[in-house]
Amino acid sequence: MGNLRRFSSFVRPYWKQSLASLVLLTCLVALDLSIPRLIQRIIDHGIYRHDERVIVVTSLIMLGISVVSAVFAVGNNVFSVRVSEGVARDLREAIFRHIQSFSYGNLDEQKTGQLMVRLTSDVNALKGLVHISLRIGTRSPLLMIGSLFLMVRTSPGLALSMVPLLLLTSATVGFFATRMEPLFRAVQEKLDRLNNVLQENVAGVQVVKAFVRADHEQARFADANADLTRRSIRVMEFMSTMGPVLTLLVNTAVVVVIWVGGQRSIRGDLSIGQIVAFTNYLMTTMTPLIMTAMLANTWASAIVSARRVYRVLDTPPEIRDAENAVCLPCSTEGRIVFENVSFHYGGSHDGAVLEDVNLTIEPGQTVAFLGATGAGKTTLVHLIPRFYDVTAGRITIDGVDVRQIRQDSLLSVMALVPQESILFSGTIRENIRYGRPEADDAETVLAAKAAQAHDFILAFESGYDTHVEERGVNLSGGQKQRIAIARALLARPKILILDDATSSVDVETETKIHNAIAGQHFARTTLIVAQRVSTVLKADKIVILDQGRIVAQGTHRTLIESSAIYREICESQLTGGIPLDNGRGREPA
Amino acid sequence: MMRASTREVRDVRAAMVPRGPMGMRGVIEKPRHARGAIVRLLSYLKPFGGVLALVFVLIVAFTLCGLLGPYLMGVAIDRYIATKDVSGLARVAALMLGVYLVSNILQAATGWIMARVSKNALKQVRNDLFFAPSEPAPELF
Numbered sequence: 001m002g003n004l005r006r007f008s009s010f011v012r013p014y015w016k017q018s019l020a021s022l023v024l025l026t027c028l029v030a031l032d033l034s035i036p037r038l039i040q041r042i043i044d045h046g047i048y049r050h051d052e053r054v055i056v057v058t059s060l061i062m063l064g065i066s067v068v069s070a071v072f073a074v075g076n077n078v079f080s081v082r083v084s085e086g087v088a089r090d091l092r093e094a095i096f097r098h099i100q101s102f103s104y105g106n107l108d109e110q111k112t113g114q115l116m117v118r119l120t121s122d123v124n125a126l127k128g129l130v131h132i133s134l135r136i137g138t139r140s141p142l143l144m145i146g147s148l149f150l151m152v153r154t155s156p157g158l159a160l161s162m163v164p165l166l167l168l169t170s171a172t173v174g175f176f177a178t179r180m181e182p183l184f185r186a187v188q189e190k191l192d193r194l195n196n197v198l199q200e201n202v203a204g205v206q207v208v209k210a211f212v213r214a215d216h217e218q219a220r221f222a223d224a225n226a227d228l229t230r231r232s233i234r235v236m237e238f239m240s241t242m243g244p245v246l247t248l249l250v251n252t253a254v255v256v257v258i259w260v261g262g263q264r265s266i267r268g269d270l271s272i273g274q275i276v277a278f279t280n281y282l283m284t285t286m287t288p289l290i291m292t293a294m295l296a297n298t299w300a301s302a303i304v305s306a307r308r309v310y311r312v313l314d315t316p317p318e319i320r321d322a323e324n325a326v327c328l329p330c331s332t333e334g335r336i337v338f339e340n341v342s343f344h345y346g347g348s349h350d351g352a353v354l355e356d357v358n359l360t361i362e363p364g365q366t367v368a369f370l371g372a373t374g375a376g377k378t379t380l381v382h383l384i385p386r387f388y389d390v391t392a393g394r395i396t397i398d399g400v401d402v403r404q405i406r407q408d409s410l411l412s413v414m415a416l417v418p419q420e421s422i423l424f425s426g427t428i429r430e431n432i433r434y435g436r437p438e439a440d441d442a443e444t445v446l447a448a449k450a451a452q453a454h455d456f457i458l459a460f461e462s463g464y465d466t467h468v469e470e471r472g473v474n475l476s477g478g479q480k481q482r483i484a485i486a487r488a489l490l491a492r493p494k495i496l497i498l499d500d501a502t503s504s505v506d507v508e509t510e511t512k513i514h515n516a517i518a519g520q521h522f523a524r525t526t527l528i529v530a531q532r533v534s535t536v537l538k539a540d541k542i543v544i545l546d547q548g549r550i551v552a553q554g555t556h557r558t559l560i561e562s563s564a565i566y567r568e569i570c571e572s573q574l575t576g577g578i579p580l581d582n583g584r585g586r587e588p589a
Numbered sequence: 590m591m592r593a594s595t596r597e598v599r600d601v602r603a604a605m606v607p608r609g610p611m612g613m614r615g616v617i618e619k620p621r622h623a624r625g626a627i628v629r630l631l632s633y634l635k636p637f638g639g640v641l642a643l644v645f646v647l648i649v650a651f652t653l654c655g656l657l658g659p660y661l662m663g664v665a666i667d668r669y670i671a672t673k674d675v676s677g678l679a680r681v682a683a684l685m686l687g688v689y690l691v692s693n694i695l696q697a698a699t700g701w702i703m704a705r706v707s708k709n710a711l712k713q714v715r716n717d718l719f720f721a722p723s724e725p726a727p728e729l730f
Contacts, residue, residue, distance in 0.1 A: 198719070221719045229712040233704045240700020244693035251658065251689035258665050259682040266673040272666055 003306035010090055011130060014083040021079035021134045028072045029142045031065050033150060036280035038062050040154075044273030080134035088127035095119055095312055103319035104387040105346070110312065113199060118312050122305035129302035132295060140288030140295075147285040154278050155270055161260045162253060162282065166289075169249045173289055176242045177296035183235045184297055185304070190228040197224050246290045253282055319386055319407070326400065327409040333363035333398050334413065334494040334525040336384060340393035343379060353379045355548040357393070361541070366518060366526040368536035370569065371545035377529045378419065380545070381497050384527075385414055397495075415493035417501035421484035423472035428457055429464040431483055435491035443490060450516035451486035452509045453479070477504035485513060499529045507534050514538065533573045542566070633710040640706055647699045654692030661685045 011018060038058050046055035095118055102110070152159045197220050201208060208217050257279050264270040336359075343354040354376045361367050369377040383390055386402055395402050402410060415435060423431050432448060433439050439447075444464070448454040456479055460466040472480045481504050488496060496517070502510040514535065517526060530536050537556050544552040544559070544566055552563035559566040634641060661681055669677040 194715075201719075218720055222716060225712050225715050225719075229708045232708045232711075236704030236708065237701050240697055240704060243700065244697040247696075248689060248693040251693070252686065254658075254662070255682050255685045255689070258662060258685065259678065262665060262670045262678045262682075263675060265670050266675060266678070272670065275666070275670075 003310045004303055006310060007126060007306045010087045010094075011083065013090070014086055017079045017083045017086075018134060021076050021083065022138055024072045024076040024079065025134070025139050026142060028069055028076060029139060029146060031069045031072070032143060032284065033146045033281075034065060035062060036150070036277040036284075038065075039280065040271075040273035040277035042273070043276055044271045048272065076135065080131055083134060084127045084131035087130050088123050091123050091126060091309065092119055095123070095309065098313055098315075101317040102315070103317055104382070105318040106315055108346070110315065113195070115312065118309055122309050125298075125301045125305035126309065129298055132298050136291055137295065140291050143284050144288045147281045151278060151281045151285065154274055154281065155261070155264070158257065158261050158264065158270070158278055161256065165249065165253045165256060166285070169246070169253075169286060169289055172245065172249060173293045176238075176246075177293045180238070180242075180293070180297050181300035183231075183238055184301065187228070187231045187235055188301075190224070190231045194221070194224040194228050197221050242293065246293065250283065250286045250290070253286065254279055257282060319389055321406050322404055325404055325406040327406050328397065328400070328413055332413050332494050335363050335398050336361040336495070336525065336527075337396045337399075338380075338393070339396070341383065341390050341395060342392040343376075343383060343388065344391050345388075352391075353548050354383075357548075357550055359543065359550060359553070361525060361527070364524050365540040366528065366538070367541045367543060368528045368530050368539035369543050369545060370530060370533070370536060370566070374547075375545040376548040377545055378499055381416070381499055381527055381529055384495070384497065385411055385416060413493060414495040414497060415488035415491045416497040417481075417484050417488045417499060419500045419503070421472065421477075421480040421501075423468050423475070423480055423483060425468060425470045427462075427465045427467055428460075428483060431468055432464075432486045432490055434487050439490050444486075446520075447486040447490035448483075450489055450513070450520055451482045452505075452513050452516070453482035453486050456482075478506075478509075481505055482509075482513070489517065495525045495527070497527045497529075500531060502535065503531060507532070510535060533570050544569075630714070633713050634706070637706045637710070640702060644699055644702055644706070647695050647702075651692045651695035651699065654688050654695065657688045658685055658692070661688065 038061060042055055042058045045051060046058065095115075099115055148159075151162070197217075201217055201221070208214055257275065261270055261275040261278060265272060265275060338357045338359040341354055341357040342352055344352050357380065369380065371377050379388070382388055383395055384397075384402065386407065389403060397405065397410070397413070424434070429444060432444050441464075445454060448457060448464075457464055457466070468475065468483075472483075475483070481501055485498070485501055488498075502513060505513070510532075511534070514528075518538070528535060528539065536542050540555065541553055542556060542559055543550055544563060546565065552559055552566060554562065560570060661684060665678055665681040665685070668674070669681060
């Protein structure tokens with residue numbers, strides 16, 4: 001409930017439209033309530049007294065009221081849709097903006113699938129609540145109170161005989177309303193489970209096929225599917241029972257009116273018109289009551305959705321600018337120093353990923369990181385742009401602690417090519433210009449040439465205008481990597497970080513890429529996380545990591561003399577041709 | 590009850606859209622062969638042919654009962670209240686109650702049967718979609 005109250009702040013900016021919608025609704029209710037009275041007039045004064053003029057005039061009035069009602073109803077709907085859609089848009093934007101501020105640590109906790117649901121289904125549930133509230137939510141109580149009042153005015157005695165049935169109906173509505181939410185929630189849970197199985201299978205279809213586990217997965221899916229079906233049937237049975245039970249109560253009430261009202265009419269206490277009017281008021285009292293039961297589900301799911309949405313909105317970004325954060329000057333050299341840096345994921349103290357790392361990277365140097373999978377190479381380079389913050393020690397750029405630098409300034413001096421190349425749907429040109437949309441064609445081509453992408457891009461029929469499908473599925477792994485490298489080069493960073501960015505590219509092309517980067521001064525300082533010794537031979541400094549510690553550093557020449565590990569790596573790769581750590585490690589190292 | 594089922598169809602449809610790590614969705618496809626799709630969907634109801642015939646009879650029955658109620662109300666007013674016949678009024682009131690009771694029981698029974706039919710058919714659709722990934726039949730939607 002507290003979250004729903006907070007959610008109301010999203011509706012507040014639309015208070016004018018909301019008010020307009022509610023005013024129209026109130027007028028609509030007043031008109032609705034006048035109809036039974038007019039019918040009574042037609043019957044008692046027109047039909048029974050054979051006064052044709054009363055029938056015609058009253059009918060015309062009713063017609064007029066219906067037309068005005070229709071106009072009001074349309075107006076009410078227009079305003080309520082504007083409010084609910086506006087609220088949904090604002091909410092989506094707020095969630096999206098907040099997710100943009102998340103750091104890697106936040107995203108490790110909140111899964112992509114969950115965040116997608118927050119932005120879609122949960123927002124829709126809240127939108128539904130706003131819409132329903134403005135259309136029916138307030139109409140029901142108004143209509144009920146008005147009808148009750150008019151029932152008593154039409155015939156107090158008859159109204160009194162309705163009390164037990166009205167109470168019984170209220171109790172029944174309460175009974176159903178409170179039992180509905182758990183049933184719907186169970187369906188939602190089963191649906192989530194089915195989605196999980198499905199998502200895992202779509203994402204991991206190669207693994208499922210490779211390990212011949214299709215039967216196992218099919219059994220899992222069939223099980224989740226059967227579960228969902230069982231639960232859904234329960235809900236539908238419940239709804240199929242609720243509808244007729246409540247209708248029966250209304251019908252019974254009508255029969256009671258005919259029976260009790262009929263006797264009164266026979267005694268001369270009540271006119272036929274009054275009986276008909278009373279029946280109509282009875283209907284307008286009970287229908288909103290039944291509607292309340294239907295709305296209970298909307299309420300329940302909105303409460304759940306509000307809670308889930310606020311869980312996202314209330315998550316503080318793990319990494320934020322310090323209060324007195326500074327901007328890096330244009331003249332930044334790109335001297336990176338690690339001082340006694342240690343790091344654990346999630347702030348836990350067991351299983352340190354990096355331990356007491358001390359390292360100086362001079363401006364203009366090319367530094368390569370080698371080590372087995374899990375040695376901490378990727379983590380080490382992720383600490384420089386503050387994807388995560390160090391647990392102990394500090395990292396400085398030109399002497400300034402990265403935690404004292406504004407994030408936008410910090411990120412503007414560097415470009416990182418991650419292990420997995422992420423491309424967006426759009427043209428190749430748009431993808432390369434992603435980090436610098438204002439770059440001209442000559443610069444784009446230059447970057448693509450350096451990344452050894454130009455030739456294969458031109459081989460496509462549409463060249464740079466070739467459309468990249470979602471996640472780049474129409475390109476090979478090597479092609480995607482080279483476009484990702486071109487994208488980083490075009491940004492002209494002071495610090496370029498290549499995190500195993502050429503793993504899918506052959507050795508020859510890889511060498512060409514590194515030569516081009518070094519020769520054309522695309523970046524001042526270059527950091528390369530590598531699996532292959534051939535990648536790092538020309539580096540100014542090679543850093544060997546083992547279990548989170550730096551075990552050796554130097555040039556190829558000095559290391560081959562001084563480091564046994566390096567010598568071993570070189571021997572296994574350069575002579576035997578066996579790549580380091582059995583190929584291309586995929587998991588973050 | 591309709592609301593629940595359509596909502597679920599929509600959710601399942603959303604679930605069928607693969608969401609990778611990037612989770613970006615493409616353009617929503619419009620149904621291309623609407624008629625063919627409907628015929629294919631209807632084929633899922635074939636195993637329930639006999640039950641559906643029963644449902645049809647039930648629907649006709651409860652609709653007629655539902656219509657009978659207001660008719661009896663007219664009879665009560667015109668024939669018994671107007672002529673001040675209390676015992677006739679009692680008979681008609683009792684009859685109305687009975688008709689409404691039967692109508693609602695039939696309606697509930699229809700709902701229960703349809704719950705099984707529609708959800709089991711949906712289950713079959715989902716199973717077929719999952720077990721035949723080579724032809725995911727997106728034109729169904």
